[in-house]
Amino acid sequence: MRNAVLGAAMIAAAVGGAAPSYGQSMFTTADSGRLFATGGVSNVEGAGGGGISTWAMITGYGTKDSIGGNVHGTFIPLANFQDFGTGVAVGLFDRVELSYNHNVFNTGPTGSKLGLGSNYALNQDVYGVKVRLFGDILYDQDTYLPEVSVGAEYKNSDNRALLHALGAKSGTGVDYYVAASKLFLRESVLVNATLRETKANQIGILGFGGPKNNGYQTEFEGSLAYLVTDKFVVGAEYRTMPSNLGFTKADDWKSIYAAYVFNKNLSLTVAYVDLGTIATLKNQNGAYASVQVGF
Amino acid sequence: MMINIVRRIAIMALTAAALHSPLSMADTMEQSAFAAMGGKDGLQKIASLGMDNVLNDDRIKDKFTGANIPRLKLLLGTQFCALLDGGCVYGGKDMEAAHKGMNLNDADFNALAEDFRNAMIDLGVPNRHQNVLLAKLAPMEKPITAH
Ligand code: HEM
Numbered sequence: 001m002r003n004a005v006l007g008a009a010m011i012a013a014a015v016g017g018a019a020p021s022y023g024q025s026m027f028t029t030a031d032s033g034r035l036f037a038t039g040g041v042s043n044v045e046g047a048g049g050g051g052i053s054t055w056a057m058i059t060g061y062g063t064k065d066s067i068g069g070n071v072h073g074t075f076i077p078l079a080n081f082q083d084f085g086t087g088v089a090v091g092l093f094d095r096v097e098l099s100y101n102h103n104v105f106n107t108g109p110t111g112s113k114l115g116l117g118s119n120y121a122l123n124q125d126v127y128g129v130k131v132r133l134f135g136d137i138l139y140d141q142d143t144y145l146p147e148v149s150v151g152a153e154y155k156n157s158d159n160r161a162l163l164h165a166l167g168a169k170s171g172t173g174v175d176y177y178v179a180a181s182k183l184f185l186r187e188s189v190l191v192n193a194t195l196r197e198t199k200a201n202q203i204g205i206l207g208f209g210g211p212k213n214n215g216y217q218t219e220f221e222g223s224l225a226y227l228v229t230d231k232f233v234v235g236a237e238y239r240t241m242p243s244n245l246g247f248t249k250a251d252d253w254k255s256i257y258a259a260y261v262f263n264k265n266l267s268l269t270v271a272y273v274d275l276g277t278i279a280t281l282k283n284q285n286g287a288y289a290s291v292q293v294g295f
Numbered sequence: 296m297m298i299n300i301v302r303r304i305a306i307m308a309l310t311a312a313a314l315h316s317p318l319s320m321a322d323t324m325e326q327s328a329f330a331a332m333g334g335k336d337g338l339q340k341i342a343s344l345g346m347d348n349v350l351n352d353d354r355i356k357d358k359f360t361g362a363n364i365p366r367l368k369l370l371l372g373t374q375f376c377a378l379l380d381g382g383c384v385y386g387g388k389d390m391e392a393a394h395k396g397m398n399l400n401d402a403d404f405n406a407l408a409e410d411f412r413n414a415m416i417d418l419g420v421p422n423r424h425q426n427v428l429l430a431k432l433a434p435m436e437k438p439i440t441a442h
Contacts, residue, residue: 063401063402063405064401065400065401065402138436139433139434139436139437140433140434141430141431141433142434185426185429185433186324186426186427186430187426188422188423188426227422227426228422229422230412230416230422
């Protein structure tokens with residue numbers, strides 16, 4: 001836990017230190033970039049989106065002539081578990097997003113009850129790539145055409161022996177998704193819909209596939225947000241989950257959230273999440289707090 | 296069953312049409328924004344203050360060297376009024392012709408839009424009305440950054 005915090009601080013320092021050199025080169029950093037917080041924040045898998053859903057927008061404040069990026073730290077204390085995520089994401093010329101996220105899913109005192117030992121932690125790495133196919137979230141206000149992107153996420157979870165004992169078929173998996181986002185600026189409303197092909201149990205923290213199903217399934221992520229001001233957004237999200245494992249079911253994820261953009265370098269997202277049943281434990285509700293530092 | 300669905304869709308379509316029709320009693324979002332911004336005079340103030348912000352904005356102020364600022368302020372005020380259906384006729388050049396050869400990019404465009412938004416914030420225009428005007432300006436990115 002402490003290591004993860006330290007790690008995030010180091011990444012932040014490293015990225016912050018490197019930023020000025022970008023300014024010297026042929027392309028500019030995103031200091032004069034986008035008008036709204038249109039890159040979204042970093043979601044649970046490290047991609048640009050809401051808290052639990054993925055959006056089409058390329059992360060950061062970069063325009064098509066510049067790069068932008070951010071680091072984030074996310075803390076999700078649930079009823080019986082807690083997740084701590086840290087990651088970094090870069091948006092290149094509003095075309096490509098590269099992201100890395102590390103989740104530490106801690107079982108806390110519940111670990112003993114599950115026979116794993118107190119504070120037993122499951123670790124997961126997610127490497128993501130997203131490519132914007134067409135559409136511009138802000139400028140396309142004279143058409144109904146959304147901004148559309150496709151993406152892939154390579155997910156790698158440790159504790160293979162445990163995951164296999166739980167019935168997961170694999171500790172690694174690749175998700176593929178197509179995301180469509182539309183800003184109705186006249187109405188101050190942002191709508192997102194994503195279709196994801198996945199085998200992941202609880203986004204992969206409990207491995208991939210299982211006795212009930214080991215094939216790809218199509219899952220849905222939707223979100224609706226209202227721009228209260230240019231700095232303050234409130235919204236709700238919904239995300240469906242496959243239920244592959246035999247010993248437990250998985251429920252759809254839900255969230256209501258508020259994101260505040262202090263300036264182009266700092267944003268804070270808080271949410272109430274309802275992740276349903278995780279590893280037989282029902283009602284995994286809780287808070288969600290995420291800090292994002294951009295450059 | 297089928298008839299019921301058809302009837303429902305018809306009612307929905309008629310309601311939608313009524314909401315969009317100029318004959319309906321409800322103001323359009325443009326009319327509401329126009330009123331909230333103080334009509335033609337209010338928009339002229341926004342144009343004026345926005346332009347002052349631009350001229351103080353280190354990111355883009357150099358682009359306006361030699362420009363006729365009083366004329367530009369007047370044209371912008373009339374243009375905003377026309378965009379919000381306020382009964383004005385914009386008489387200037389079209390956006391592509393007006394910015395030809397300036398080599399403007401998205402960062403320039405966003406900076407200017409931000410300066411005008413800040414003018415609206417400073418003049419106390421509520422966010423939802425700001426966005427109605429910004430939604431009209433946003434599609435101008437293409438012609439303005441074309442050359
Ligand atoms: C939504 C964005 C914009 C709008 C609505 C807008 C509107 C206008 C209008 C109405 C004119 C006068 C056209 C005429 O002479 O008939 C104009 C001219 C001009 N615009 Fe823009 N413009 C925008 C963006 C920009 C940007 C981003 C820049 C530069 C950073 C810029 C720089 C200029 C300059 C230098 C002139 C010529 C002024 C003169 O020569 O007197 N504009 N613009």
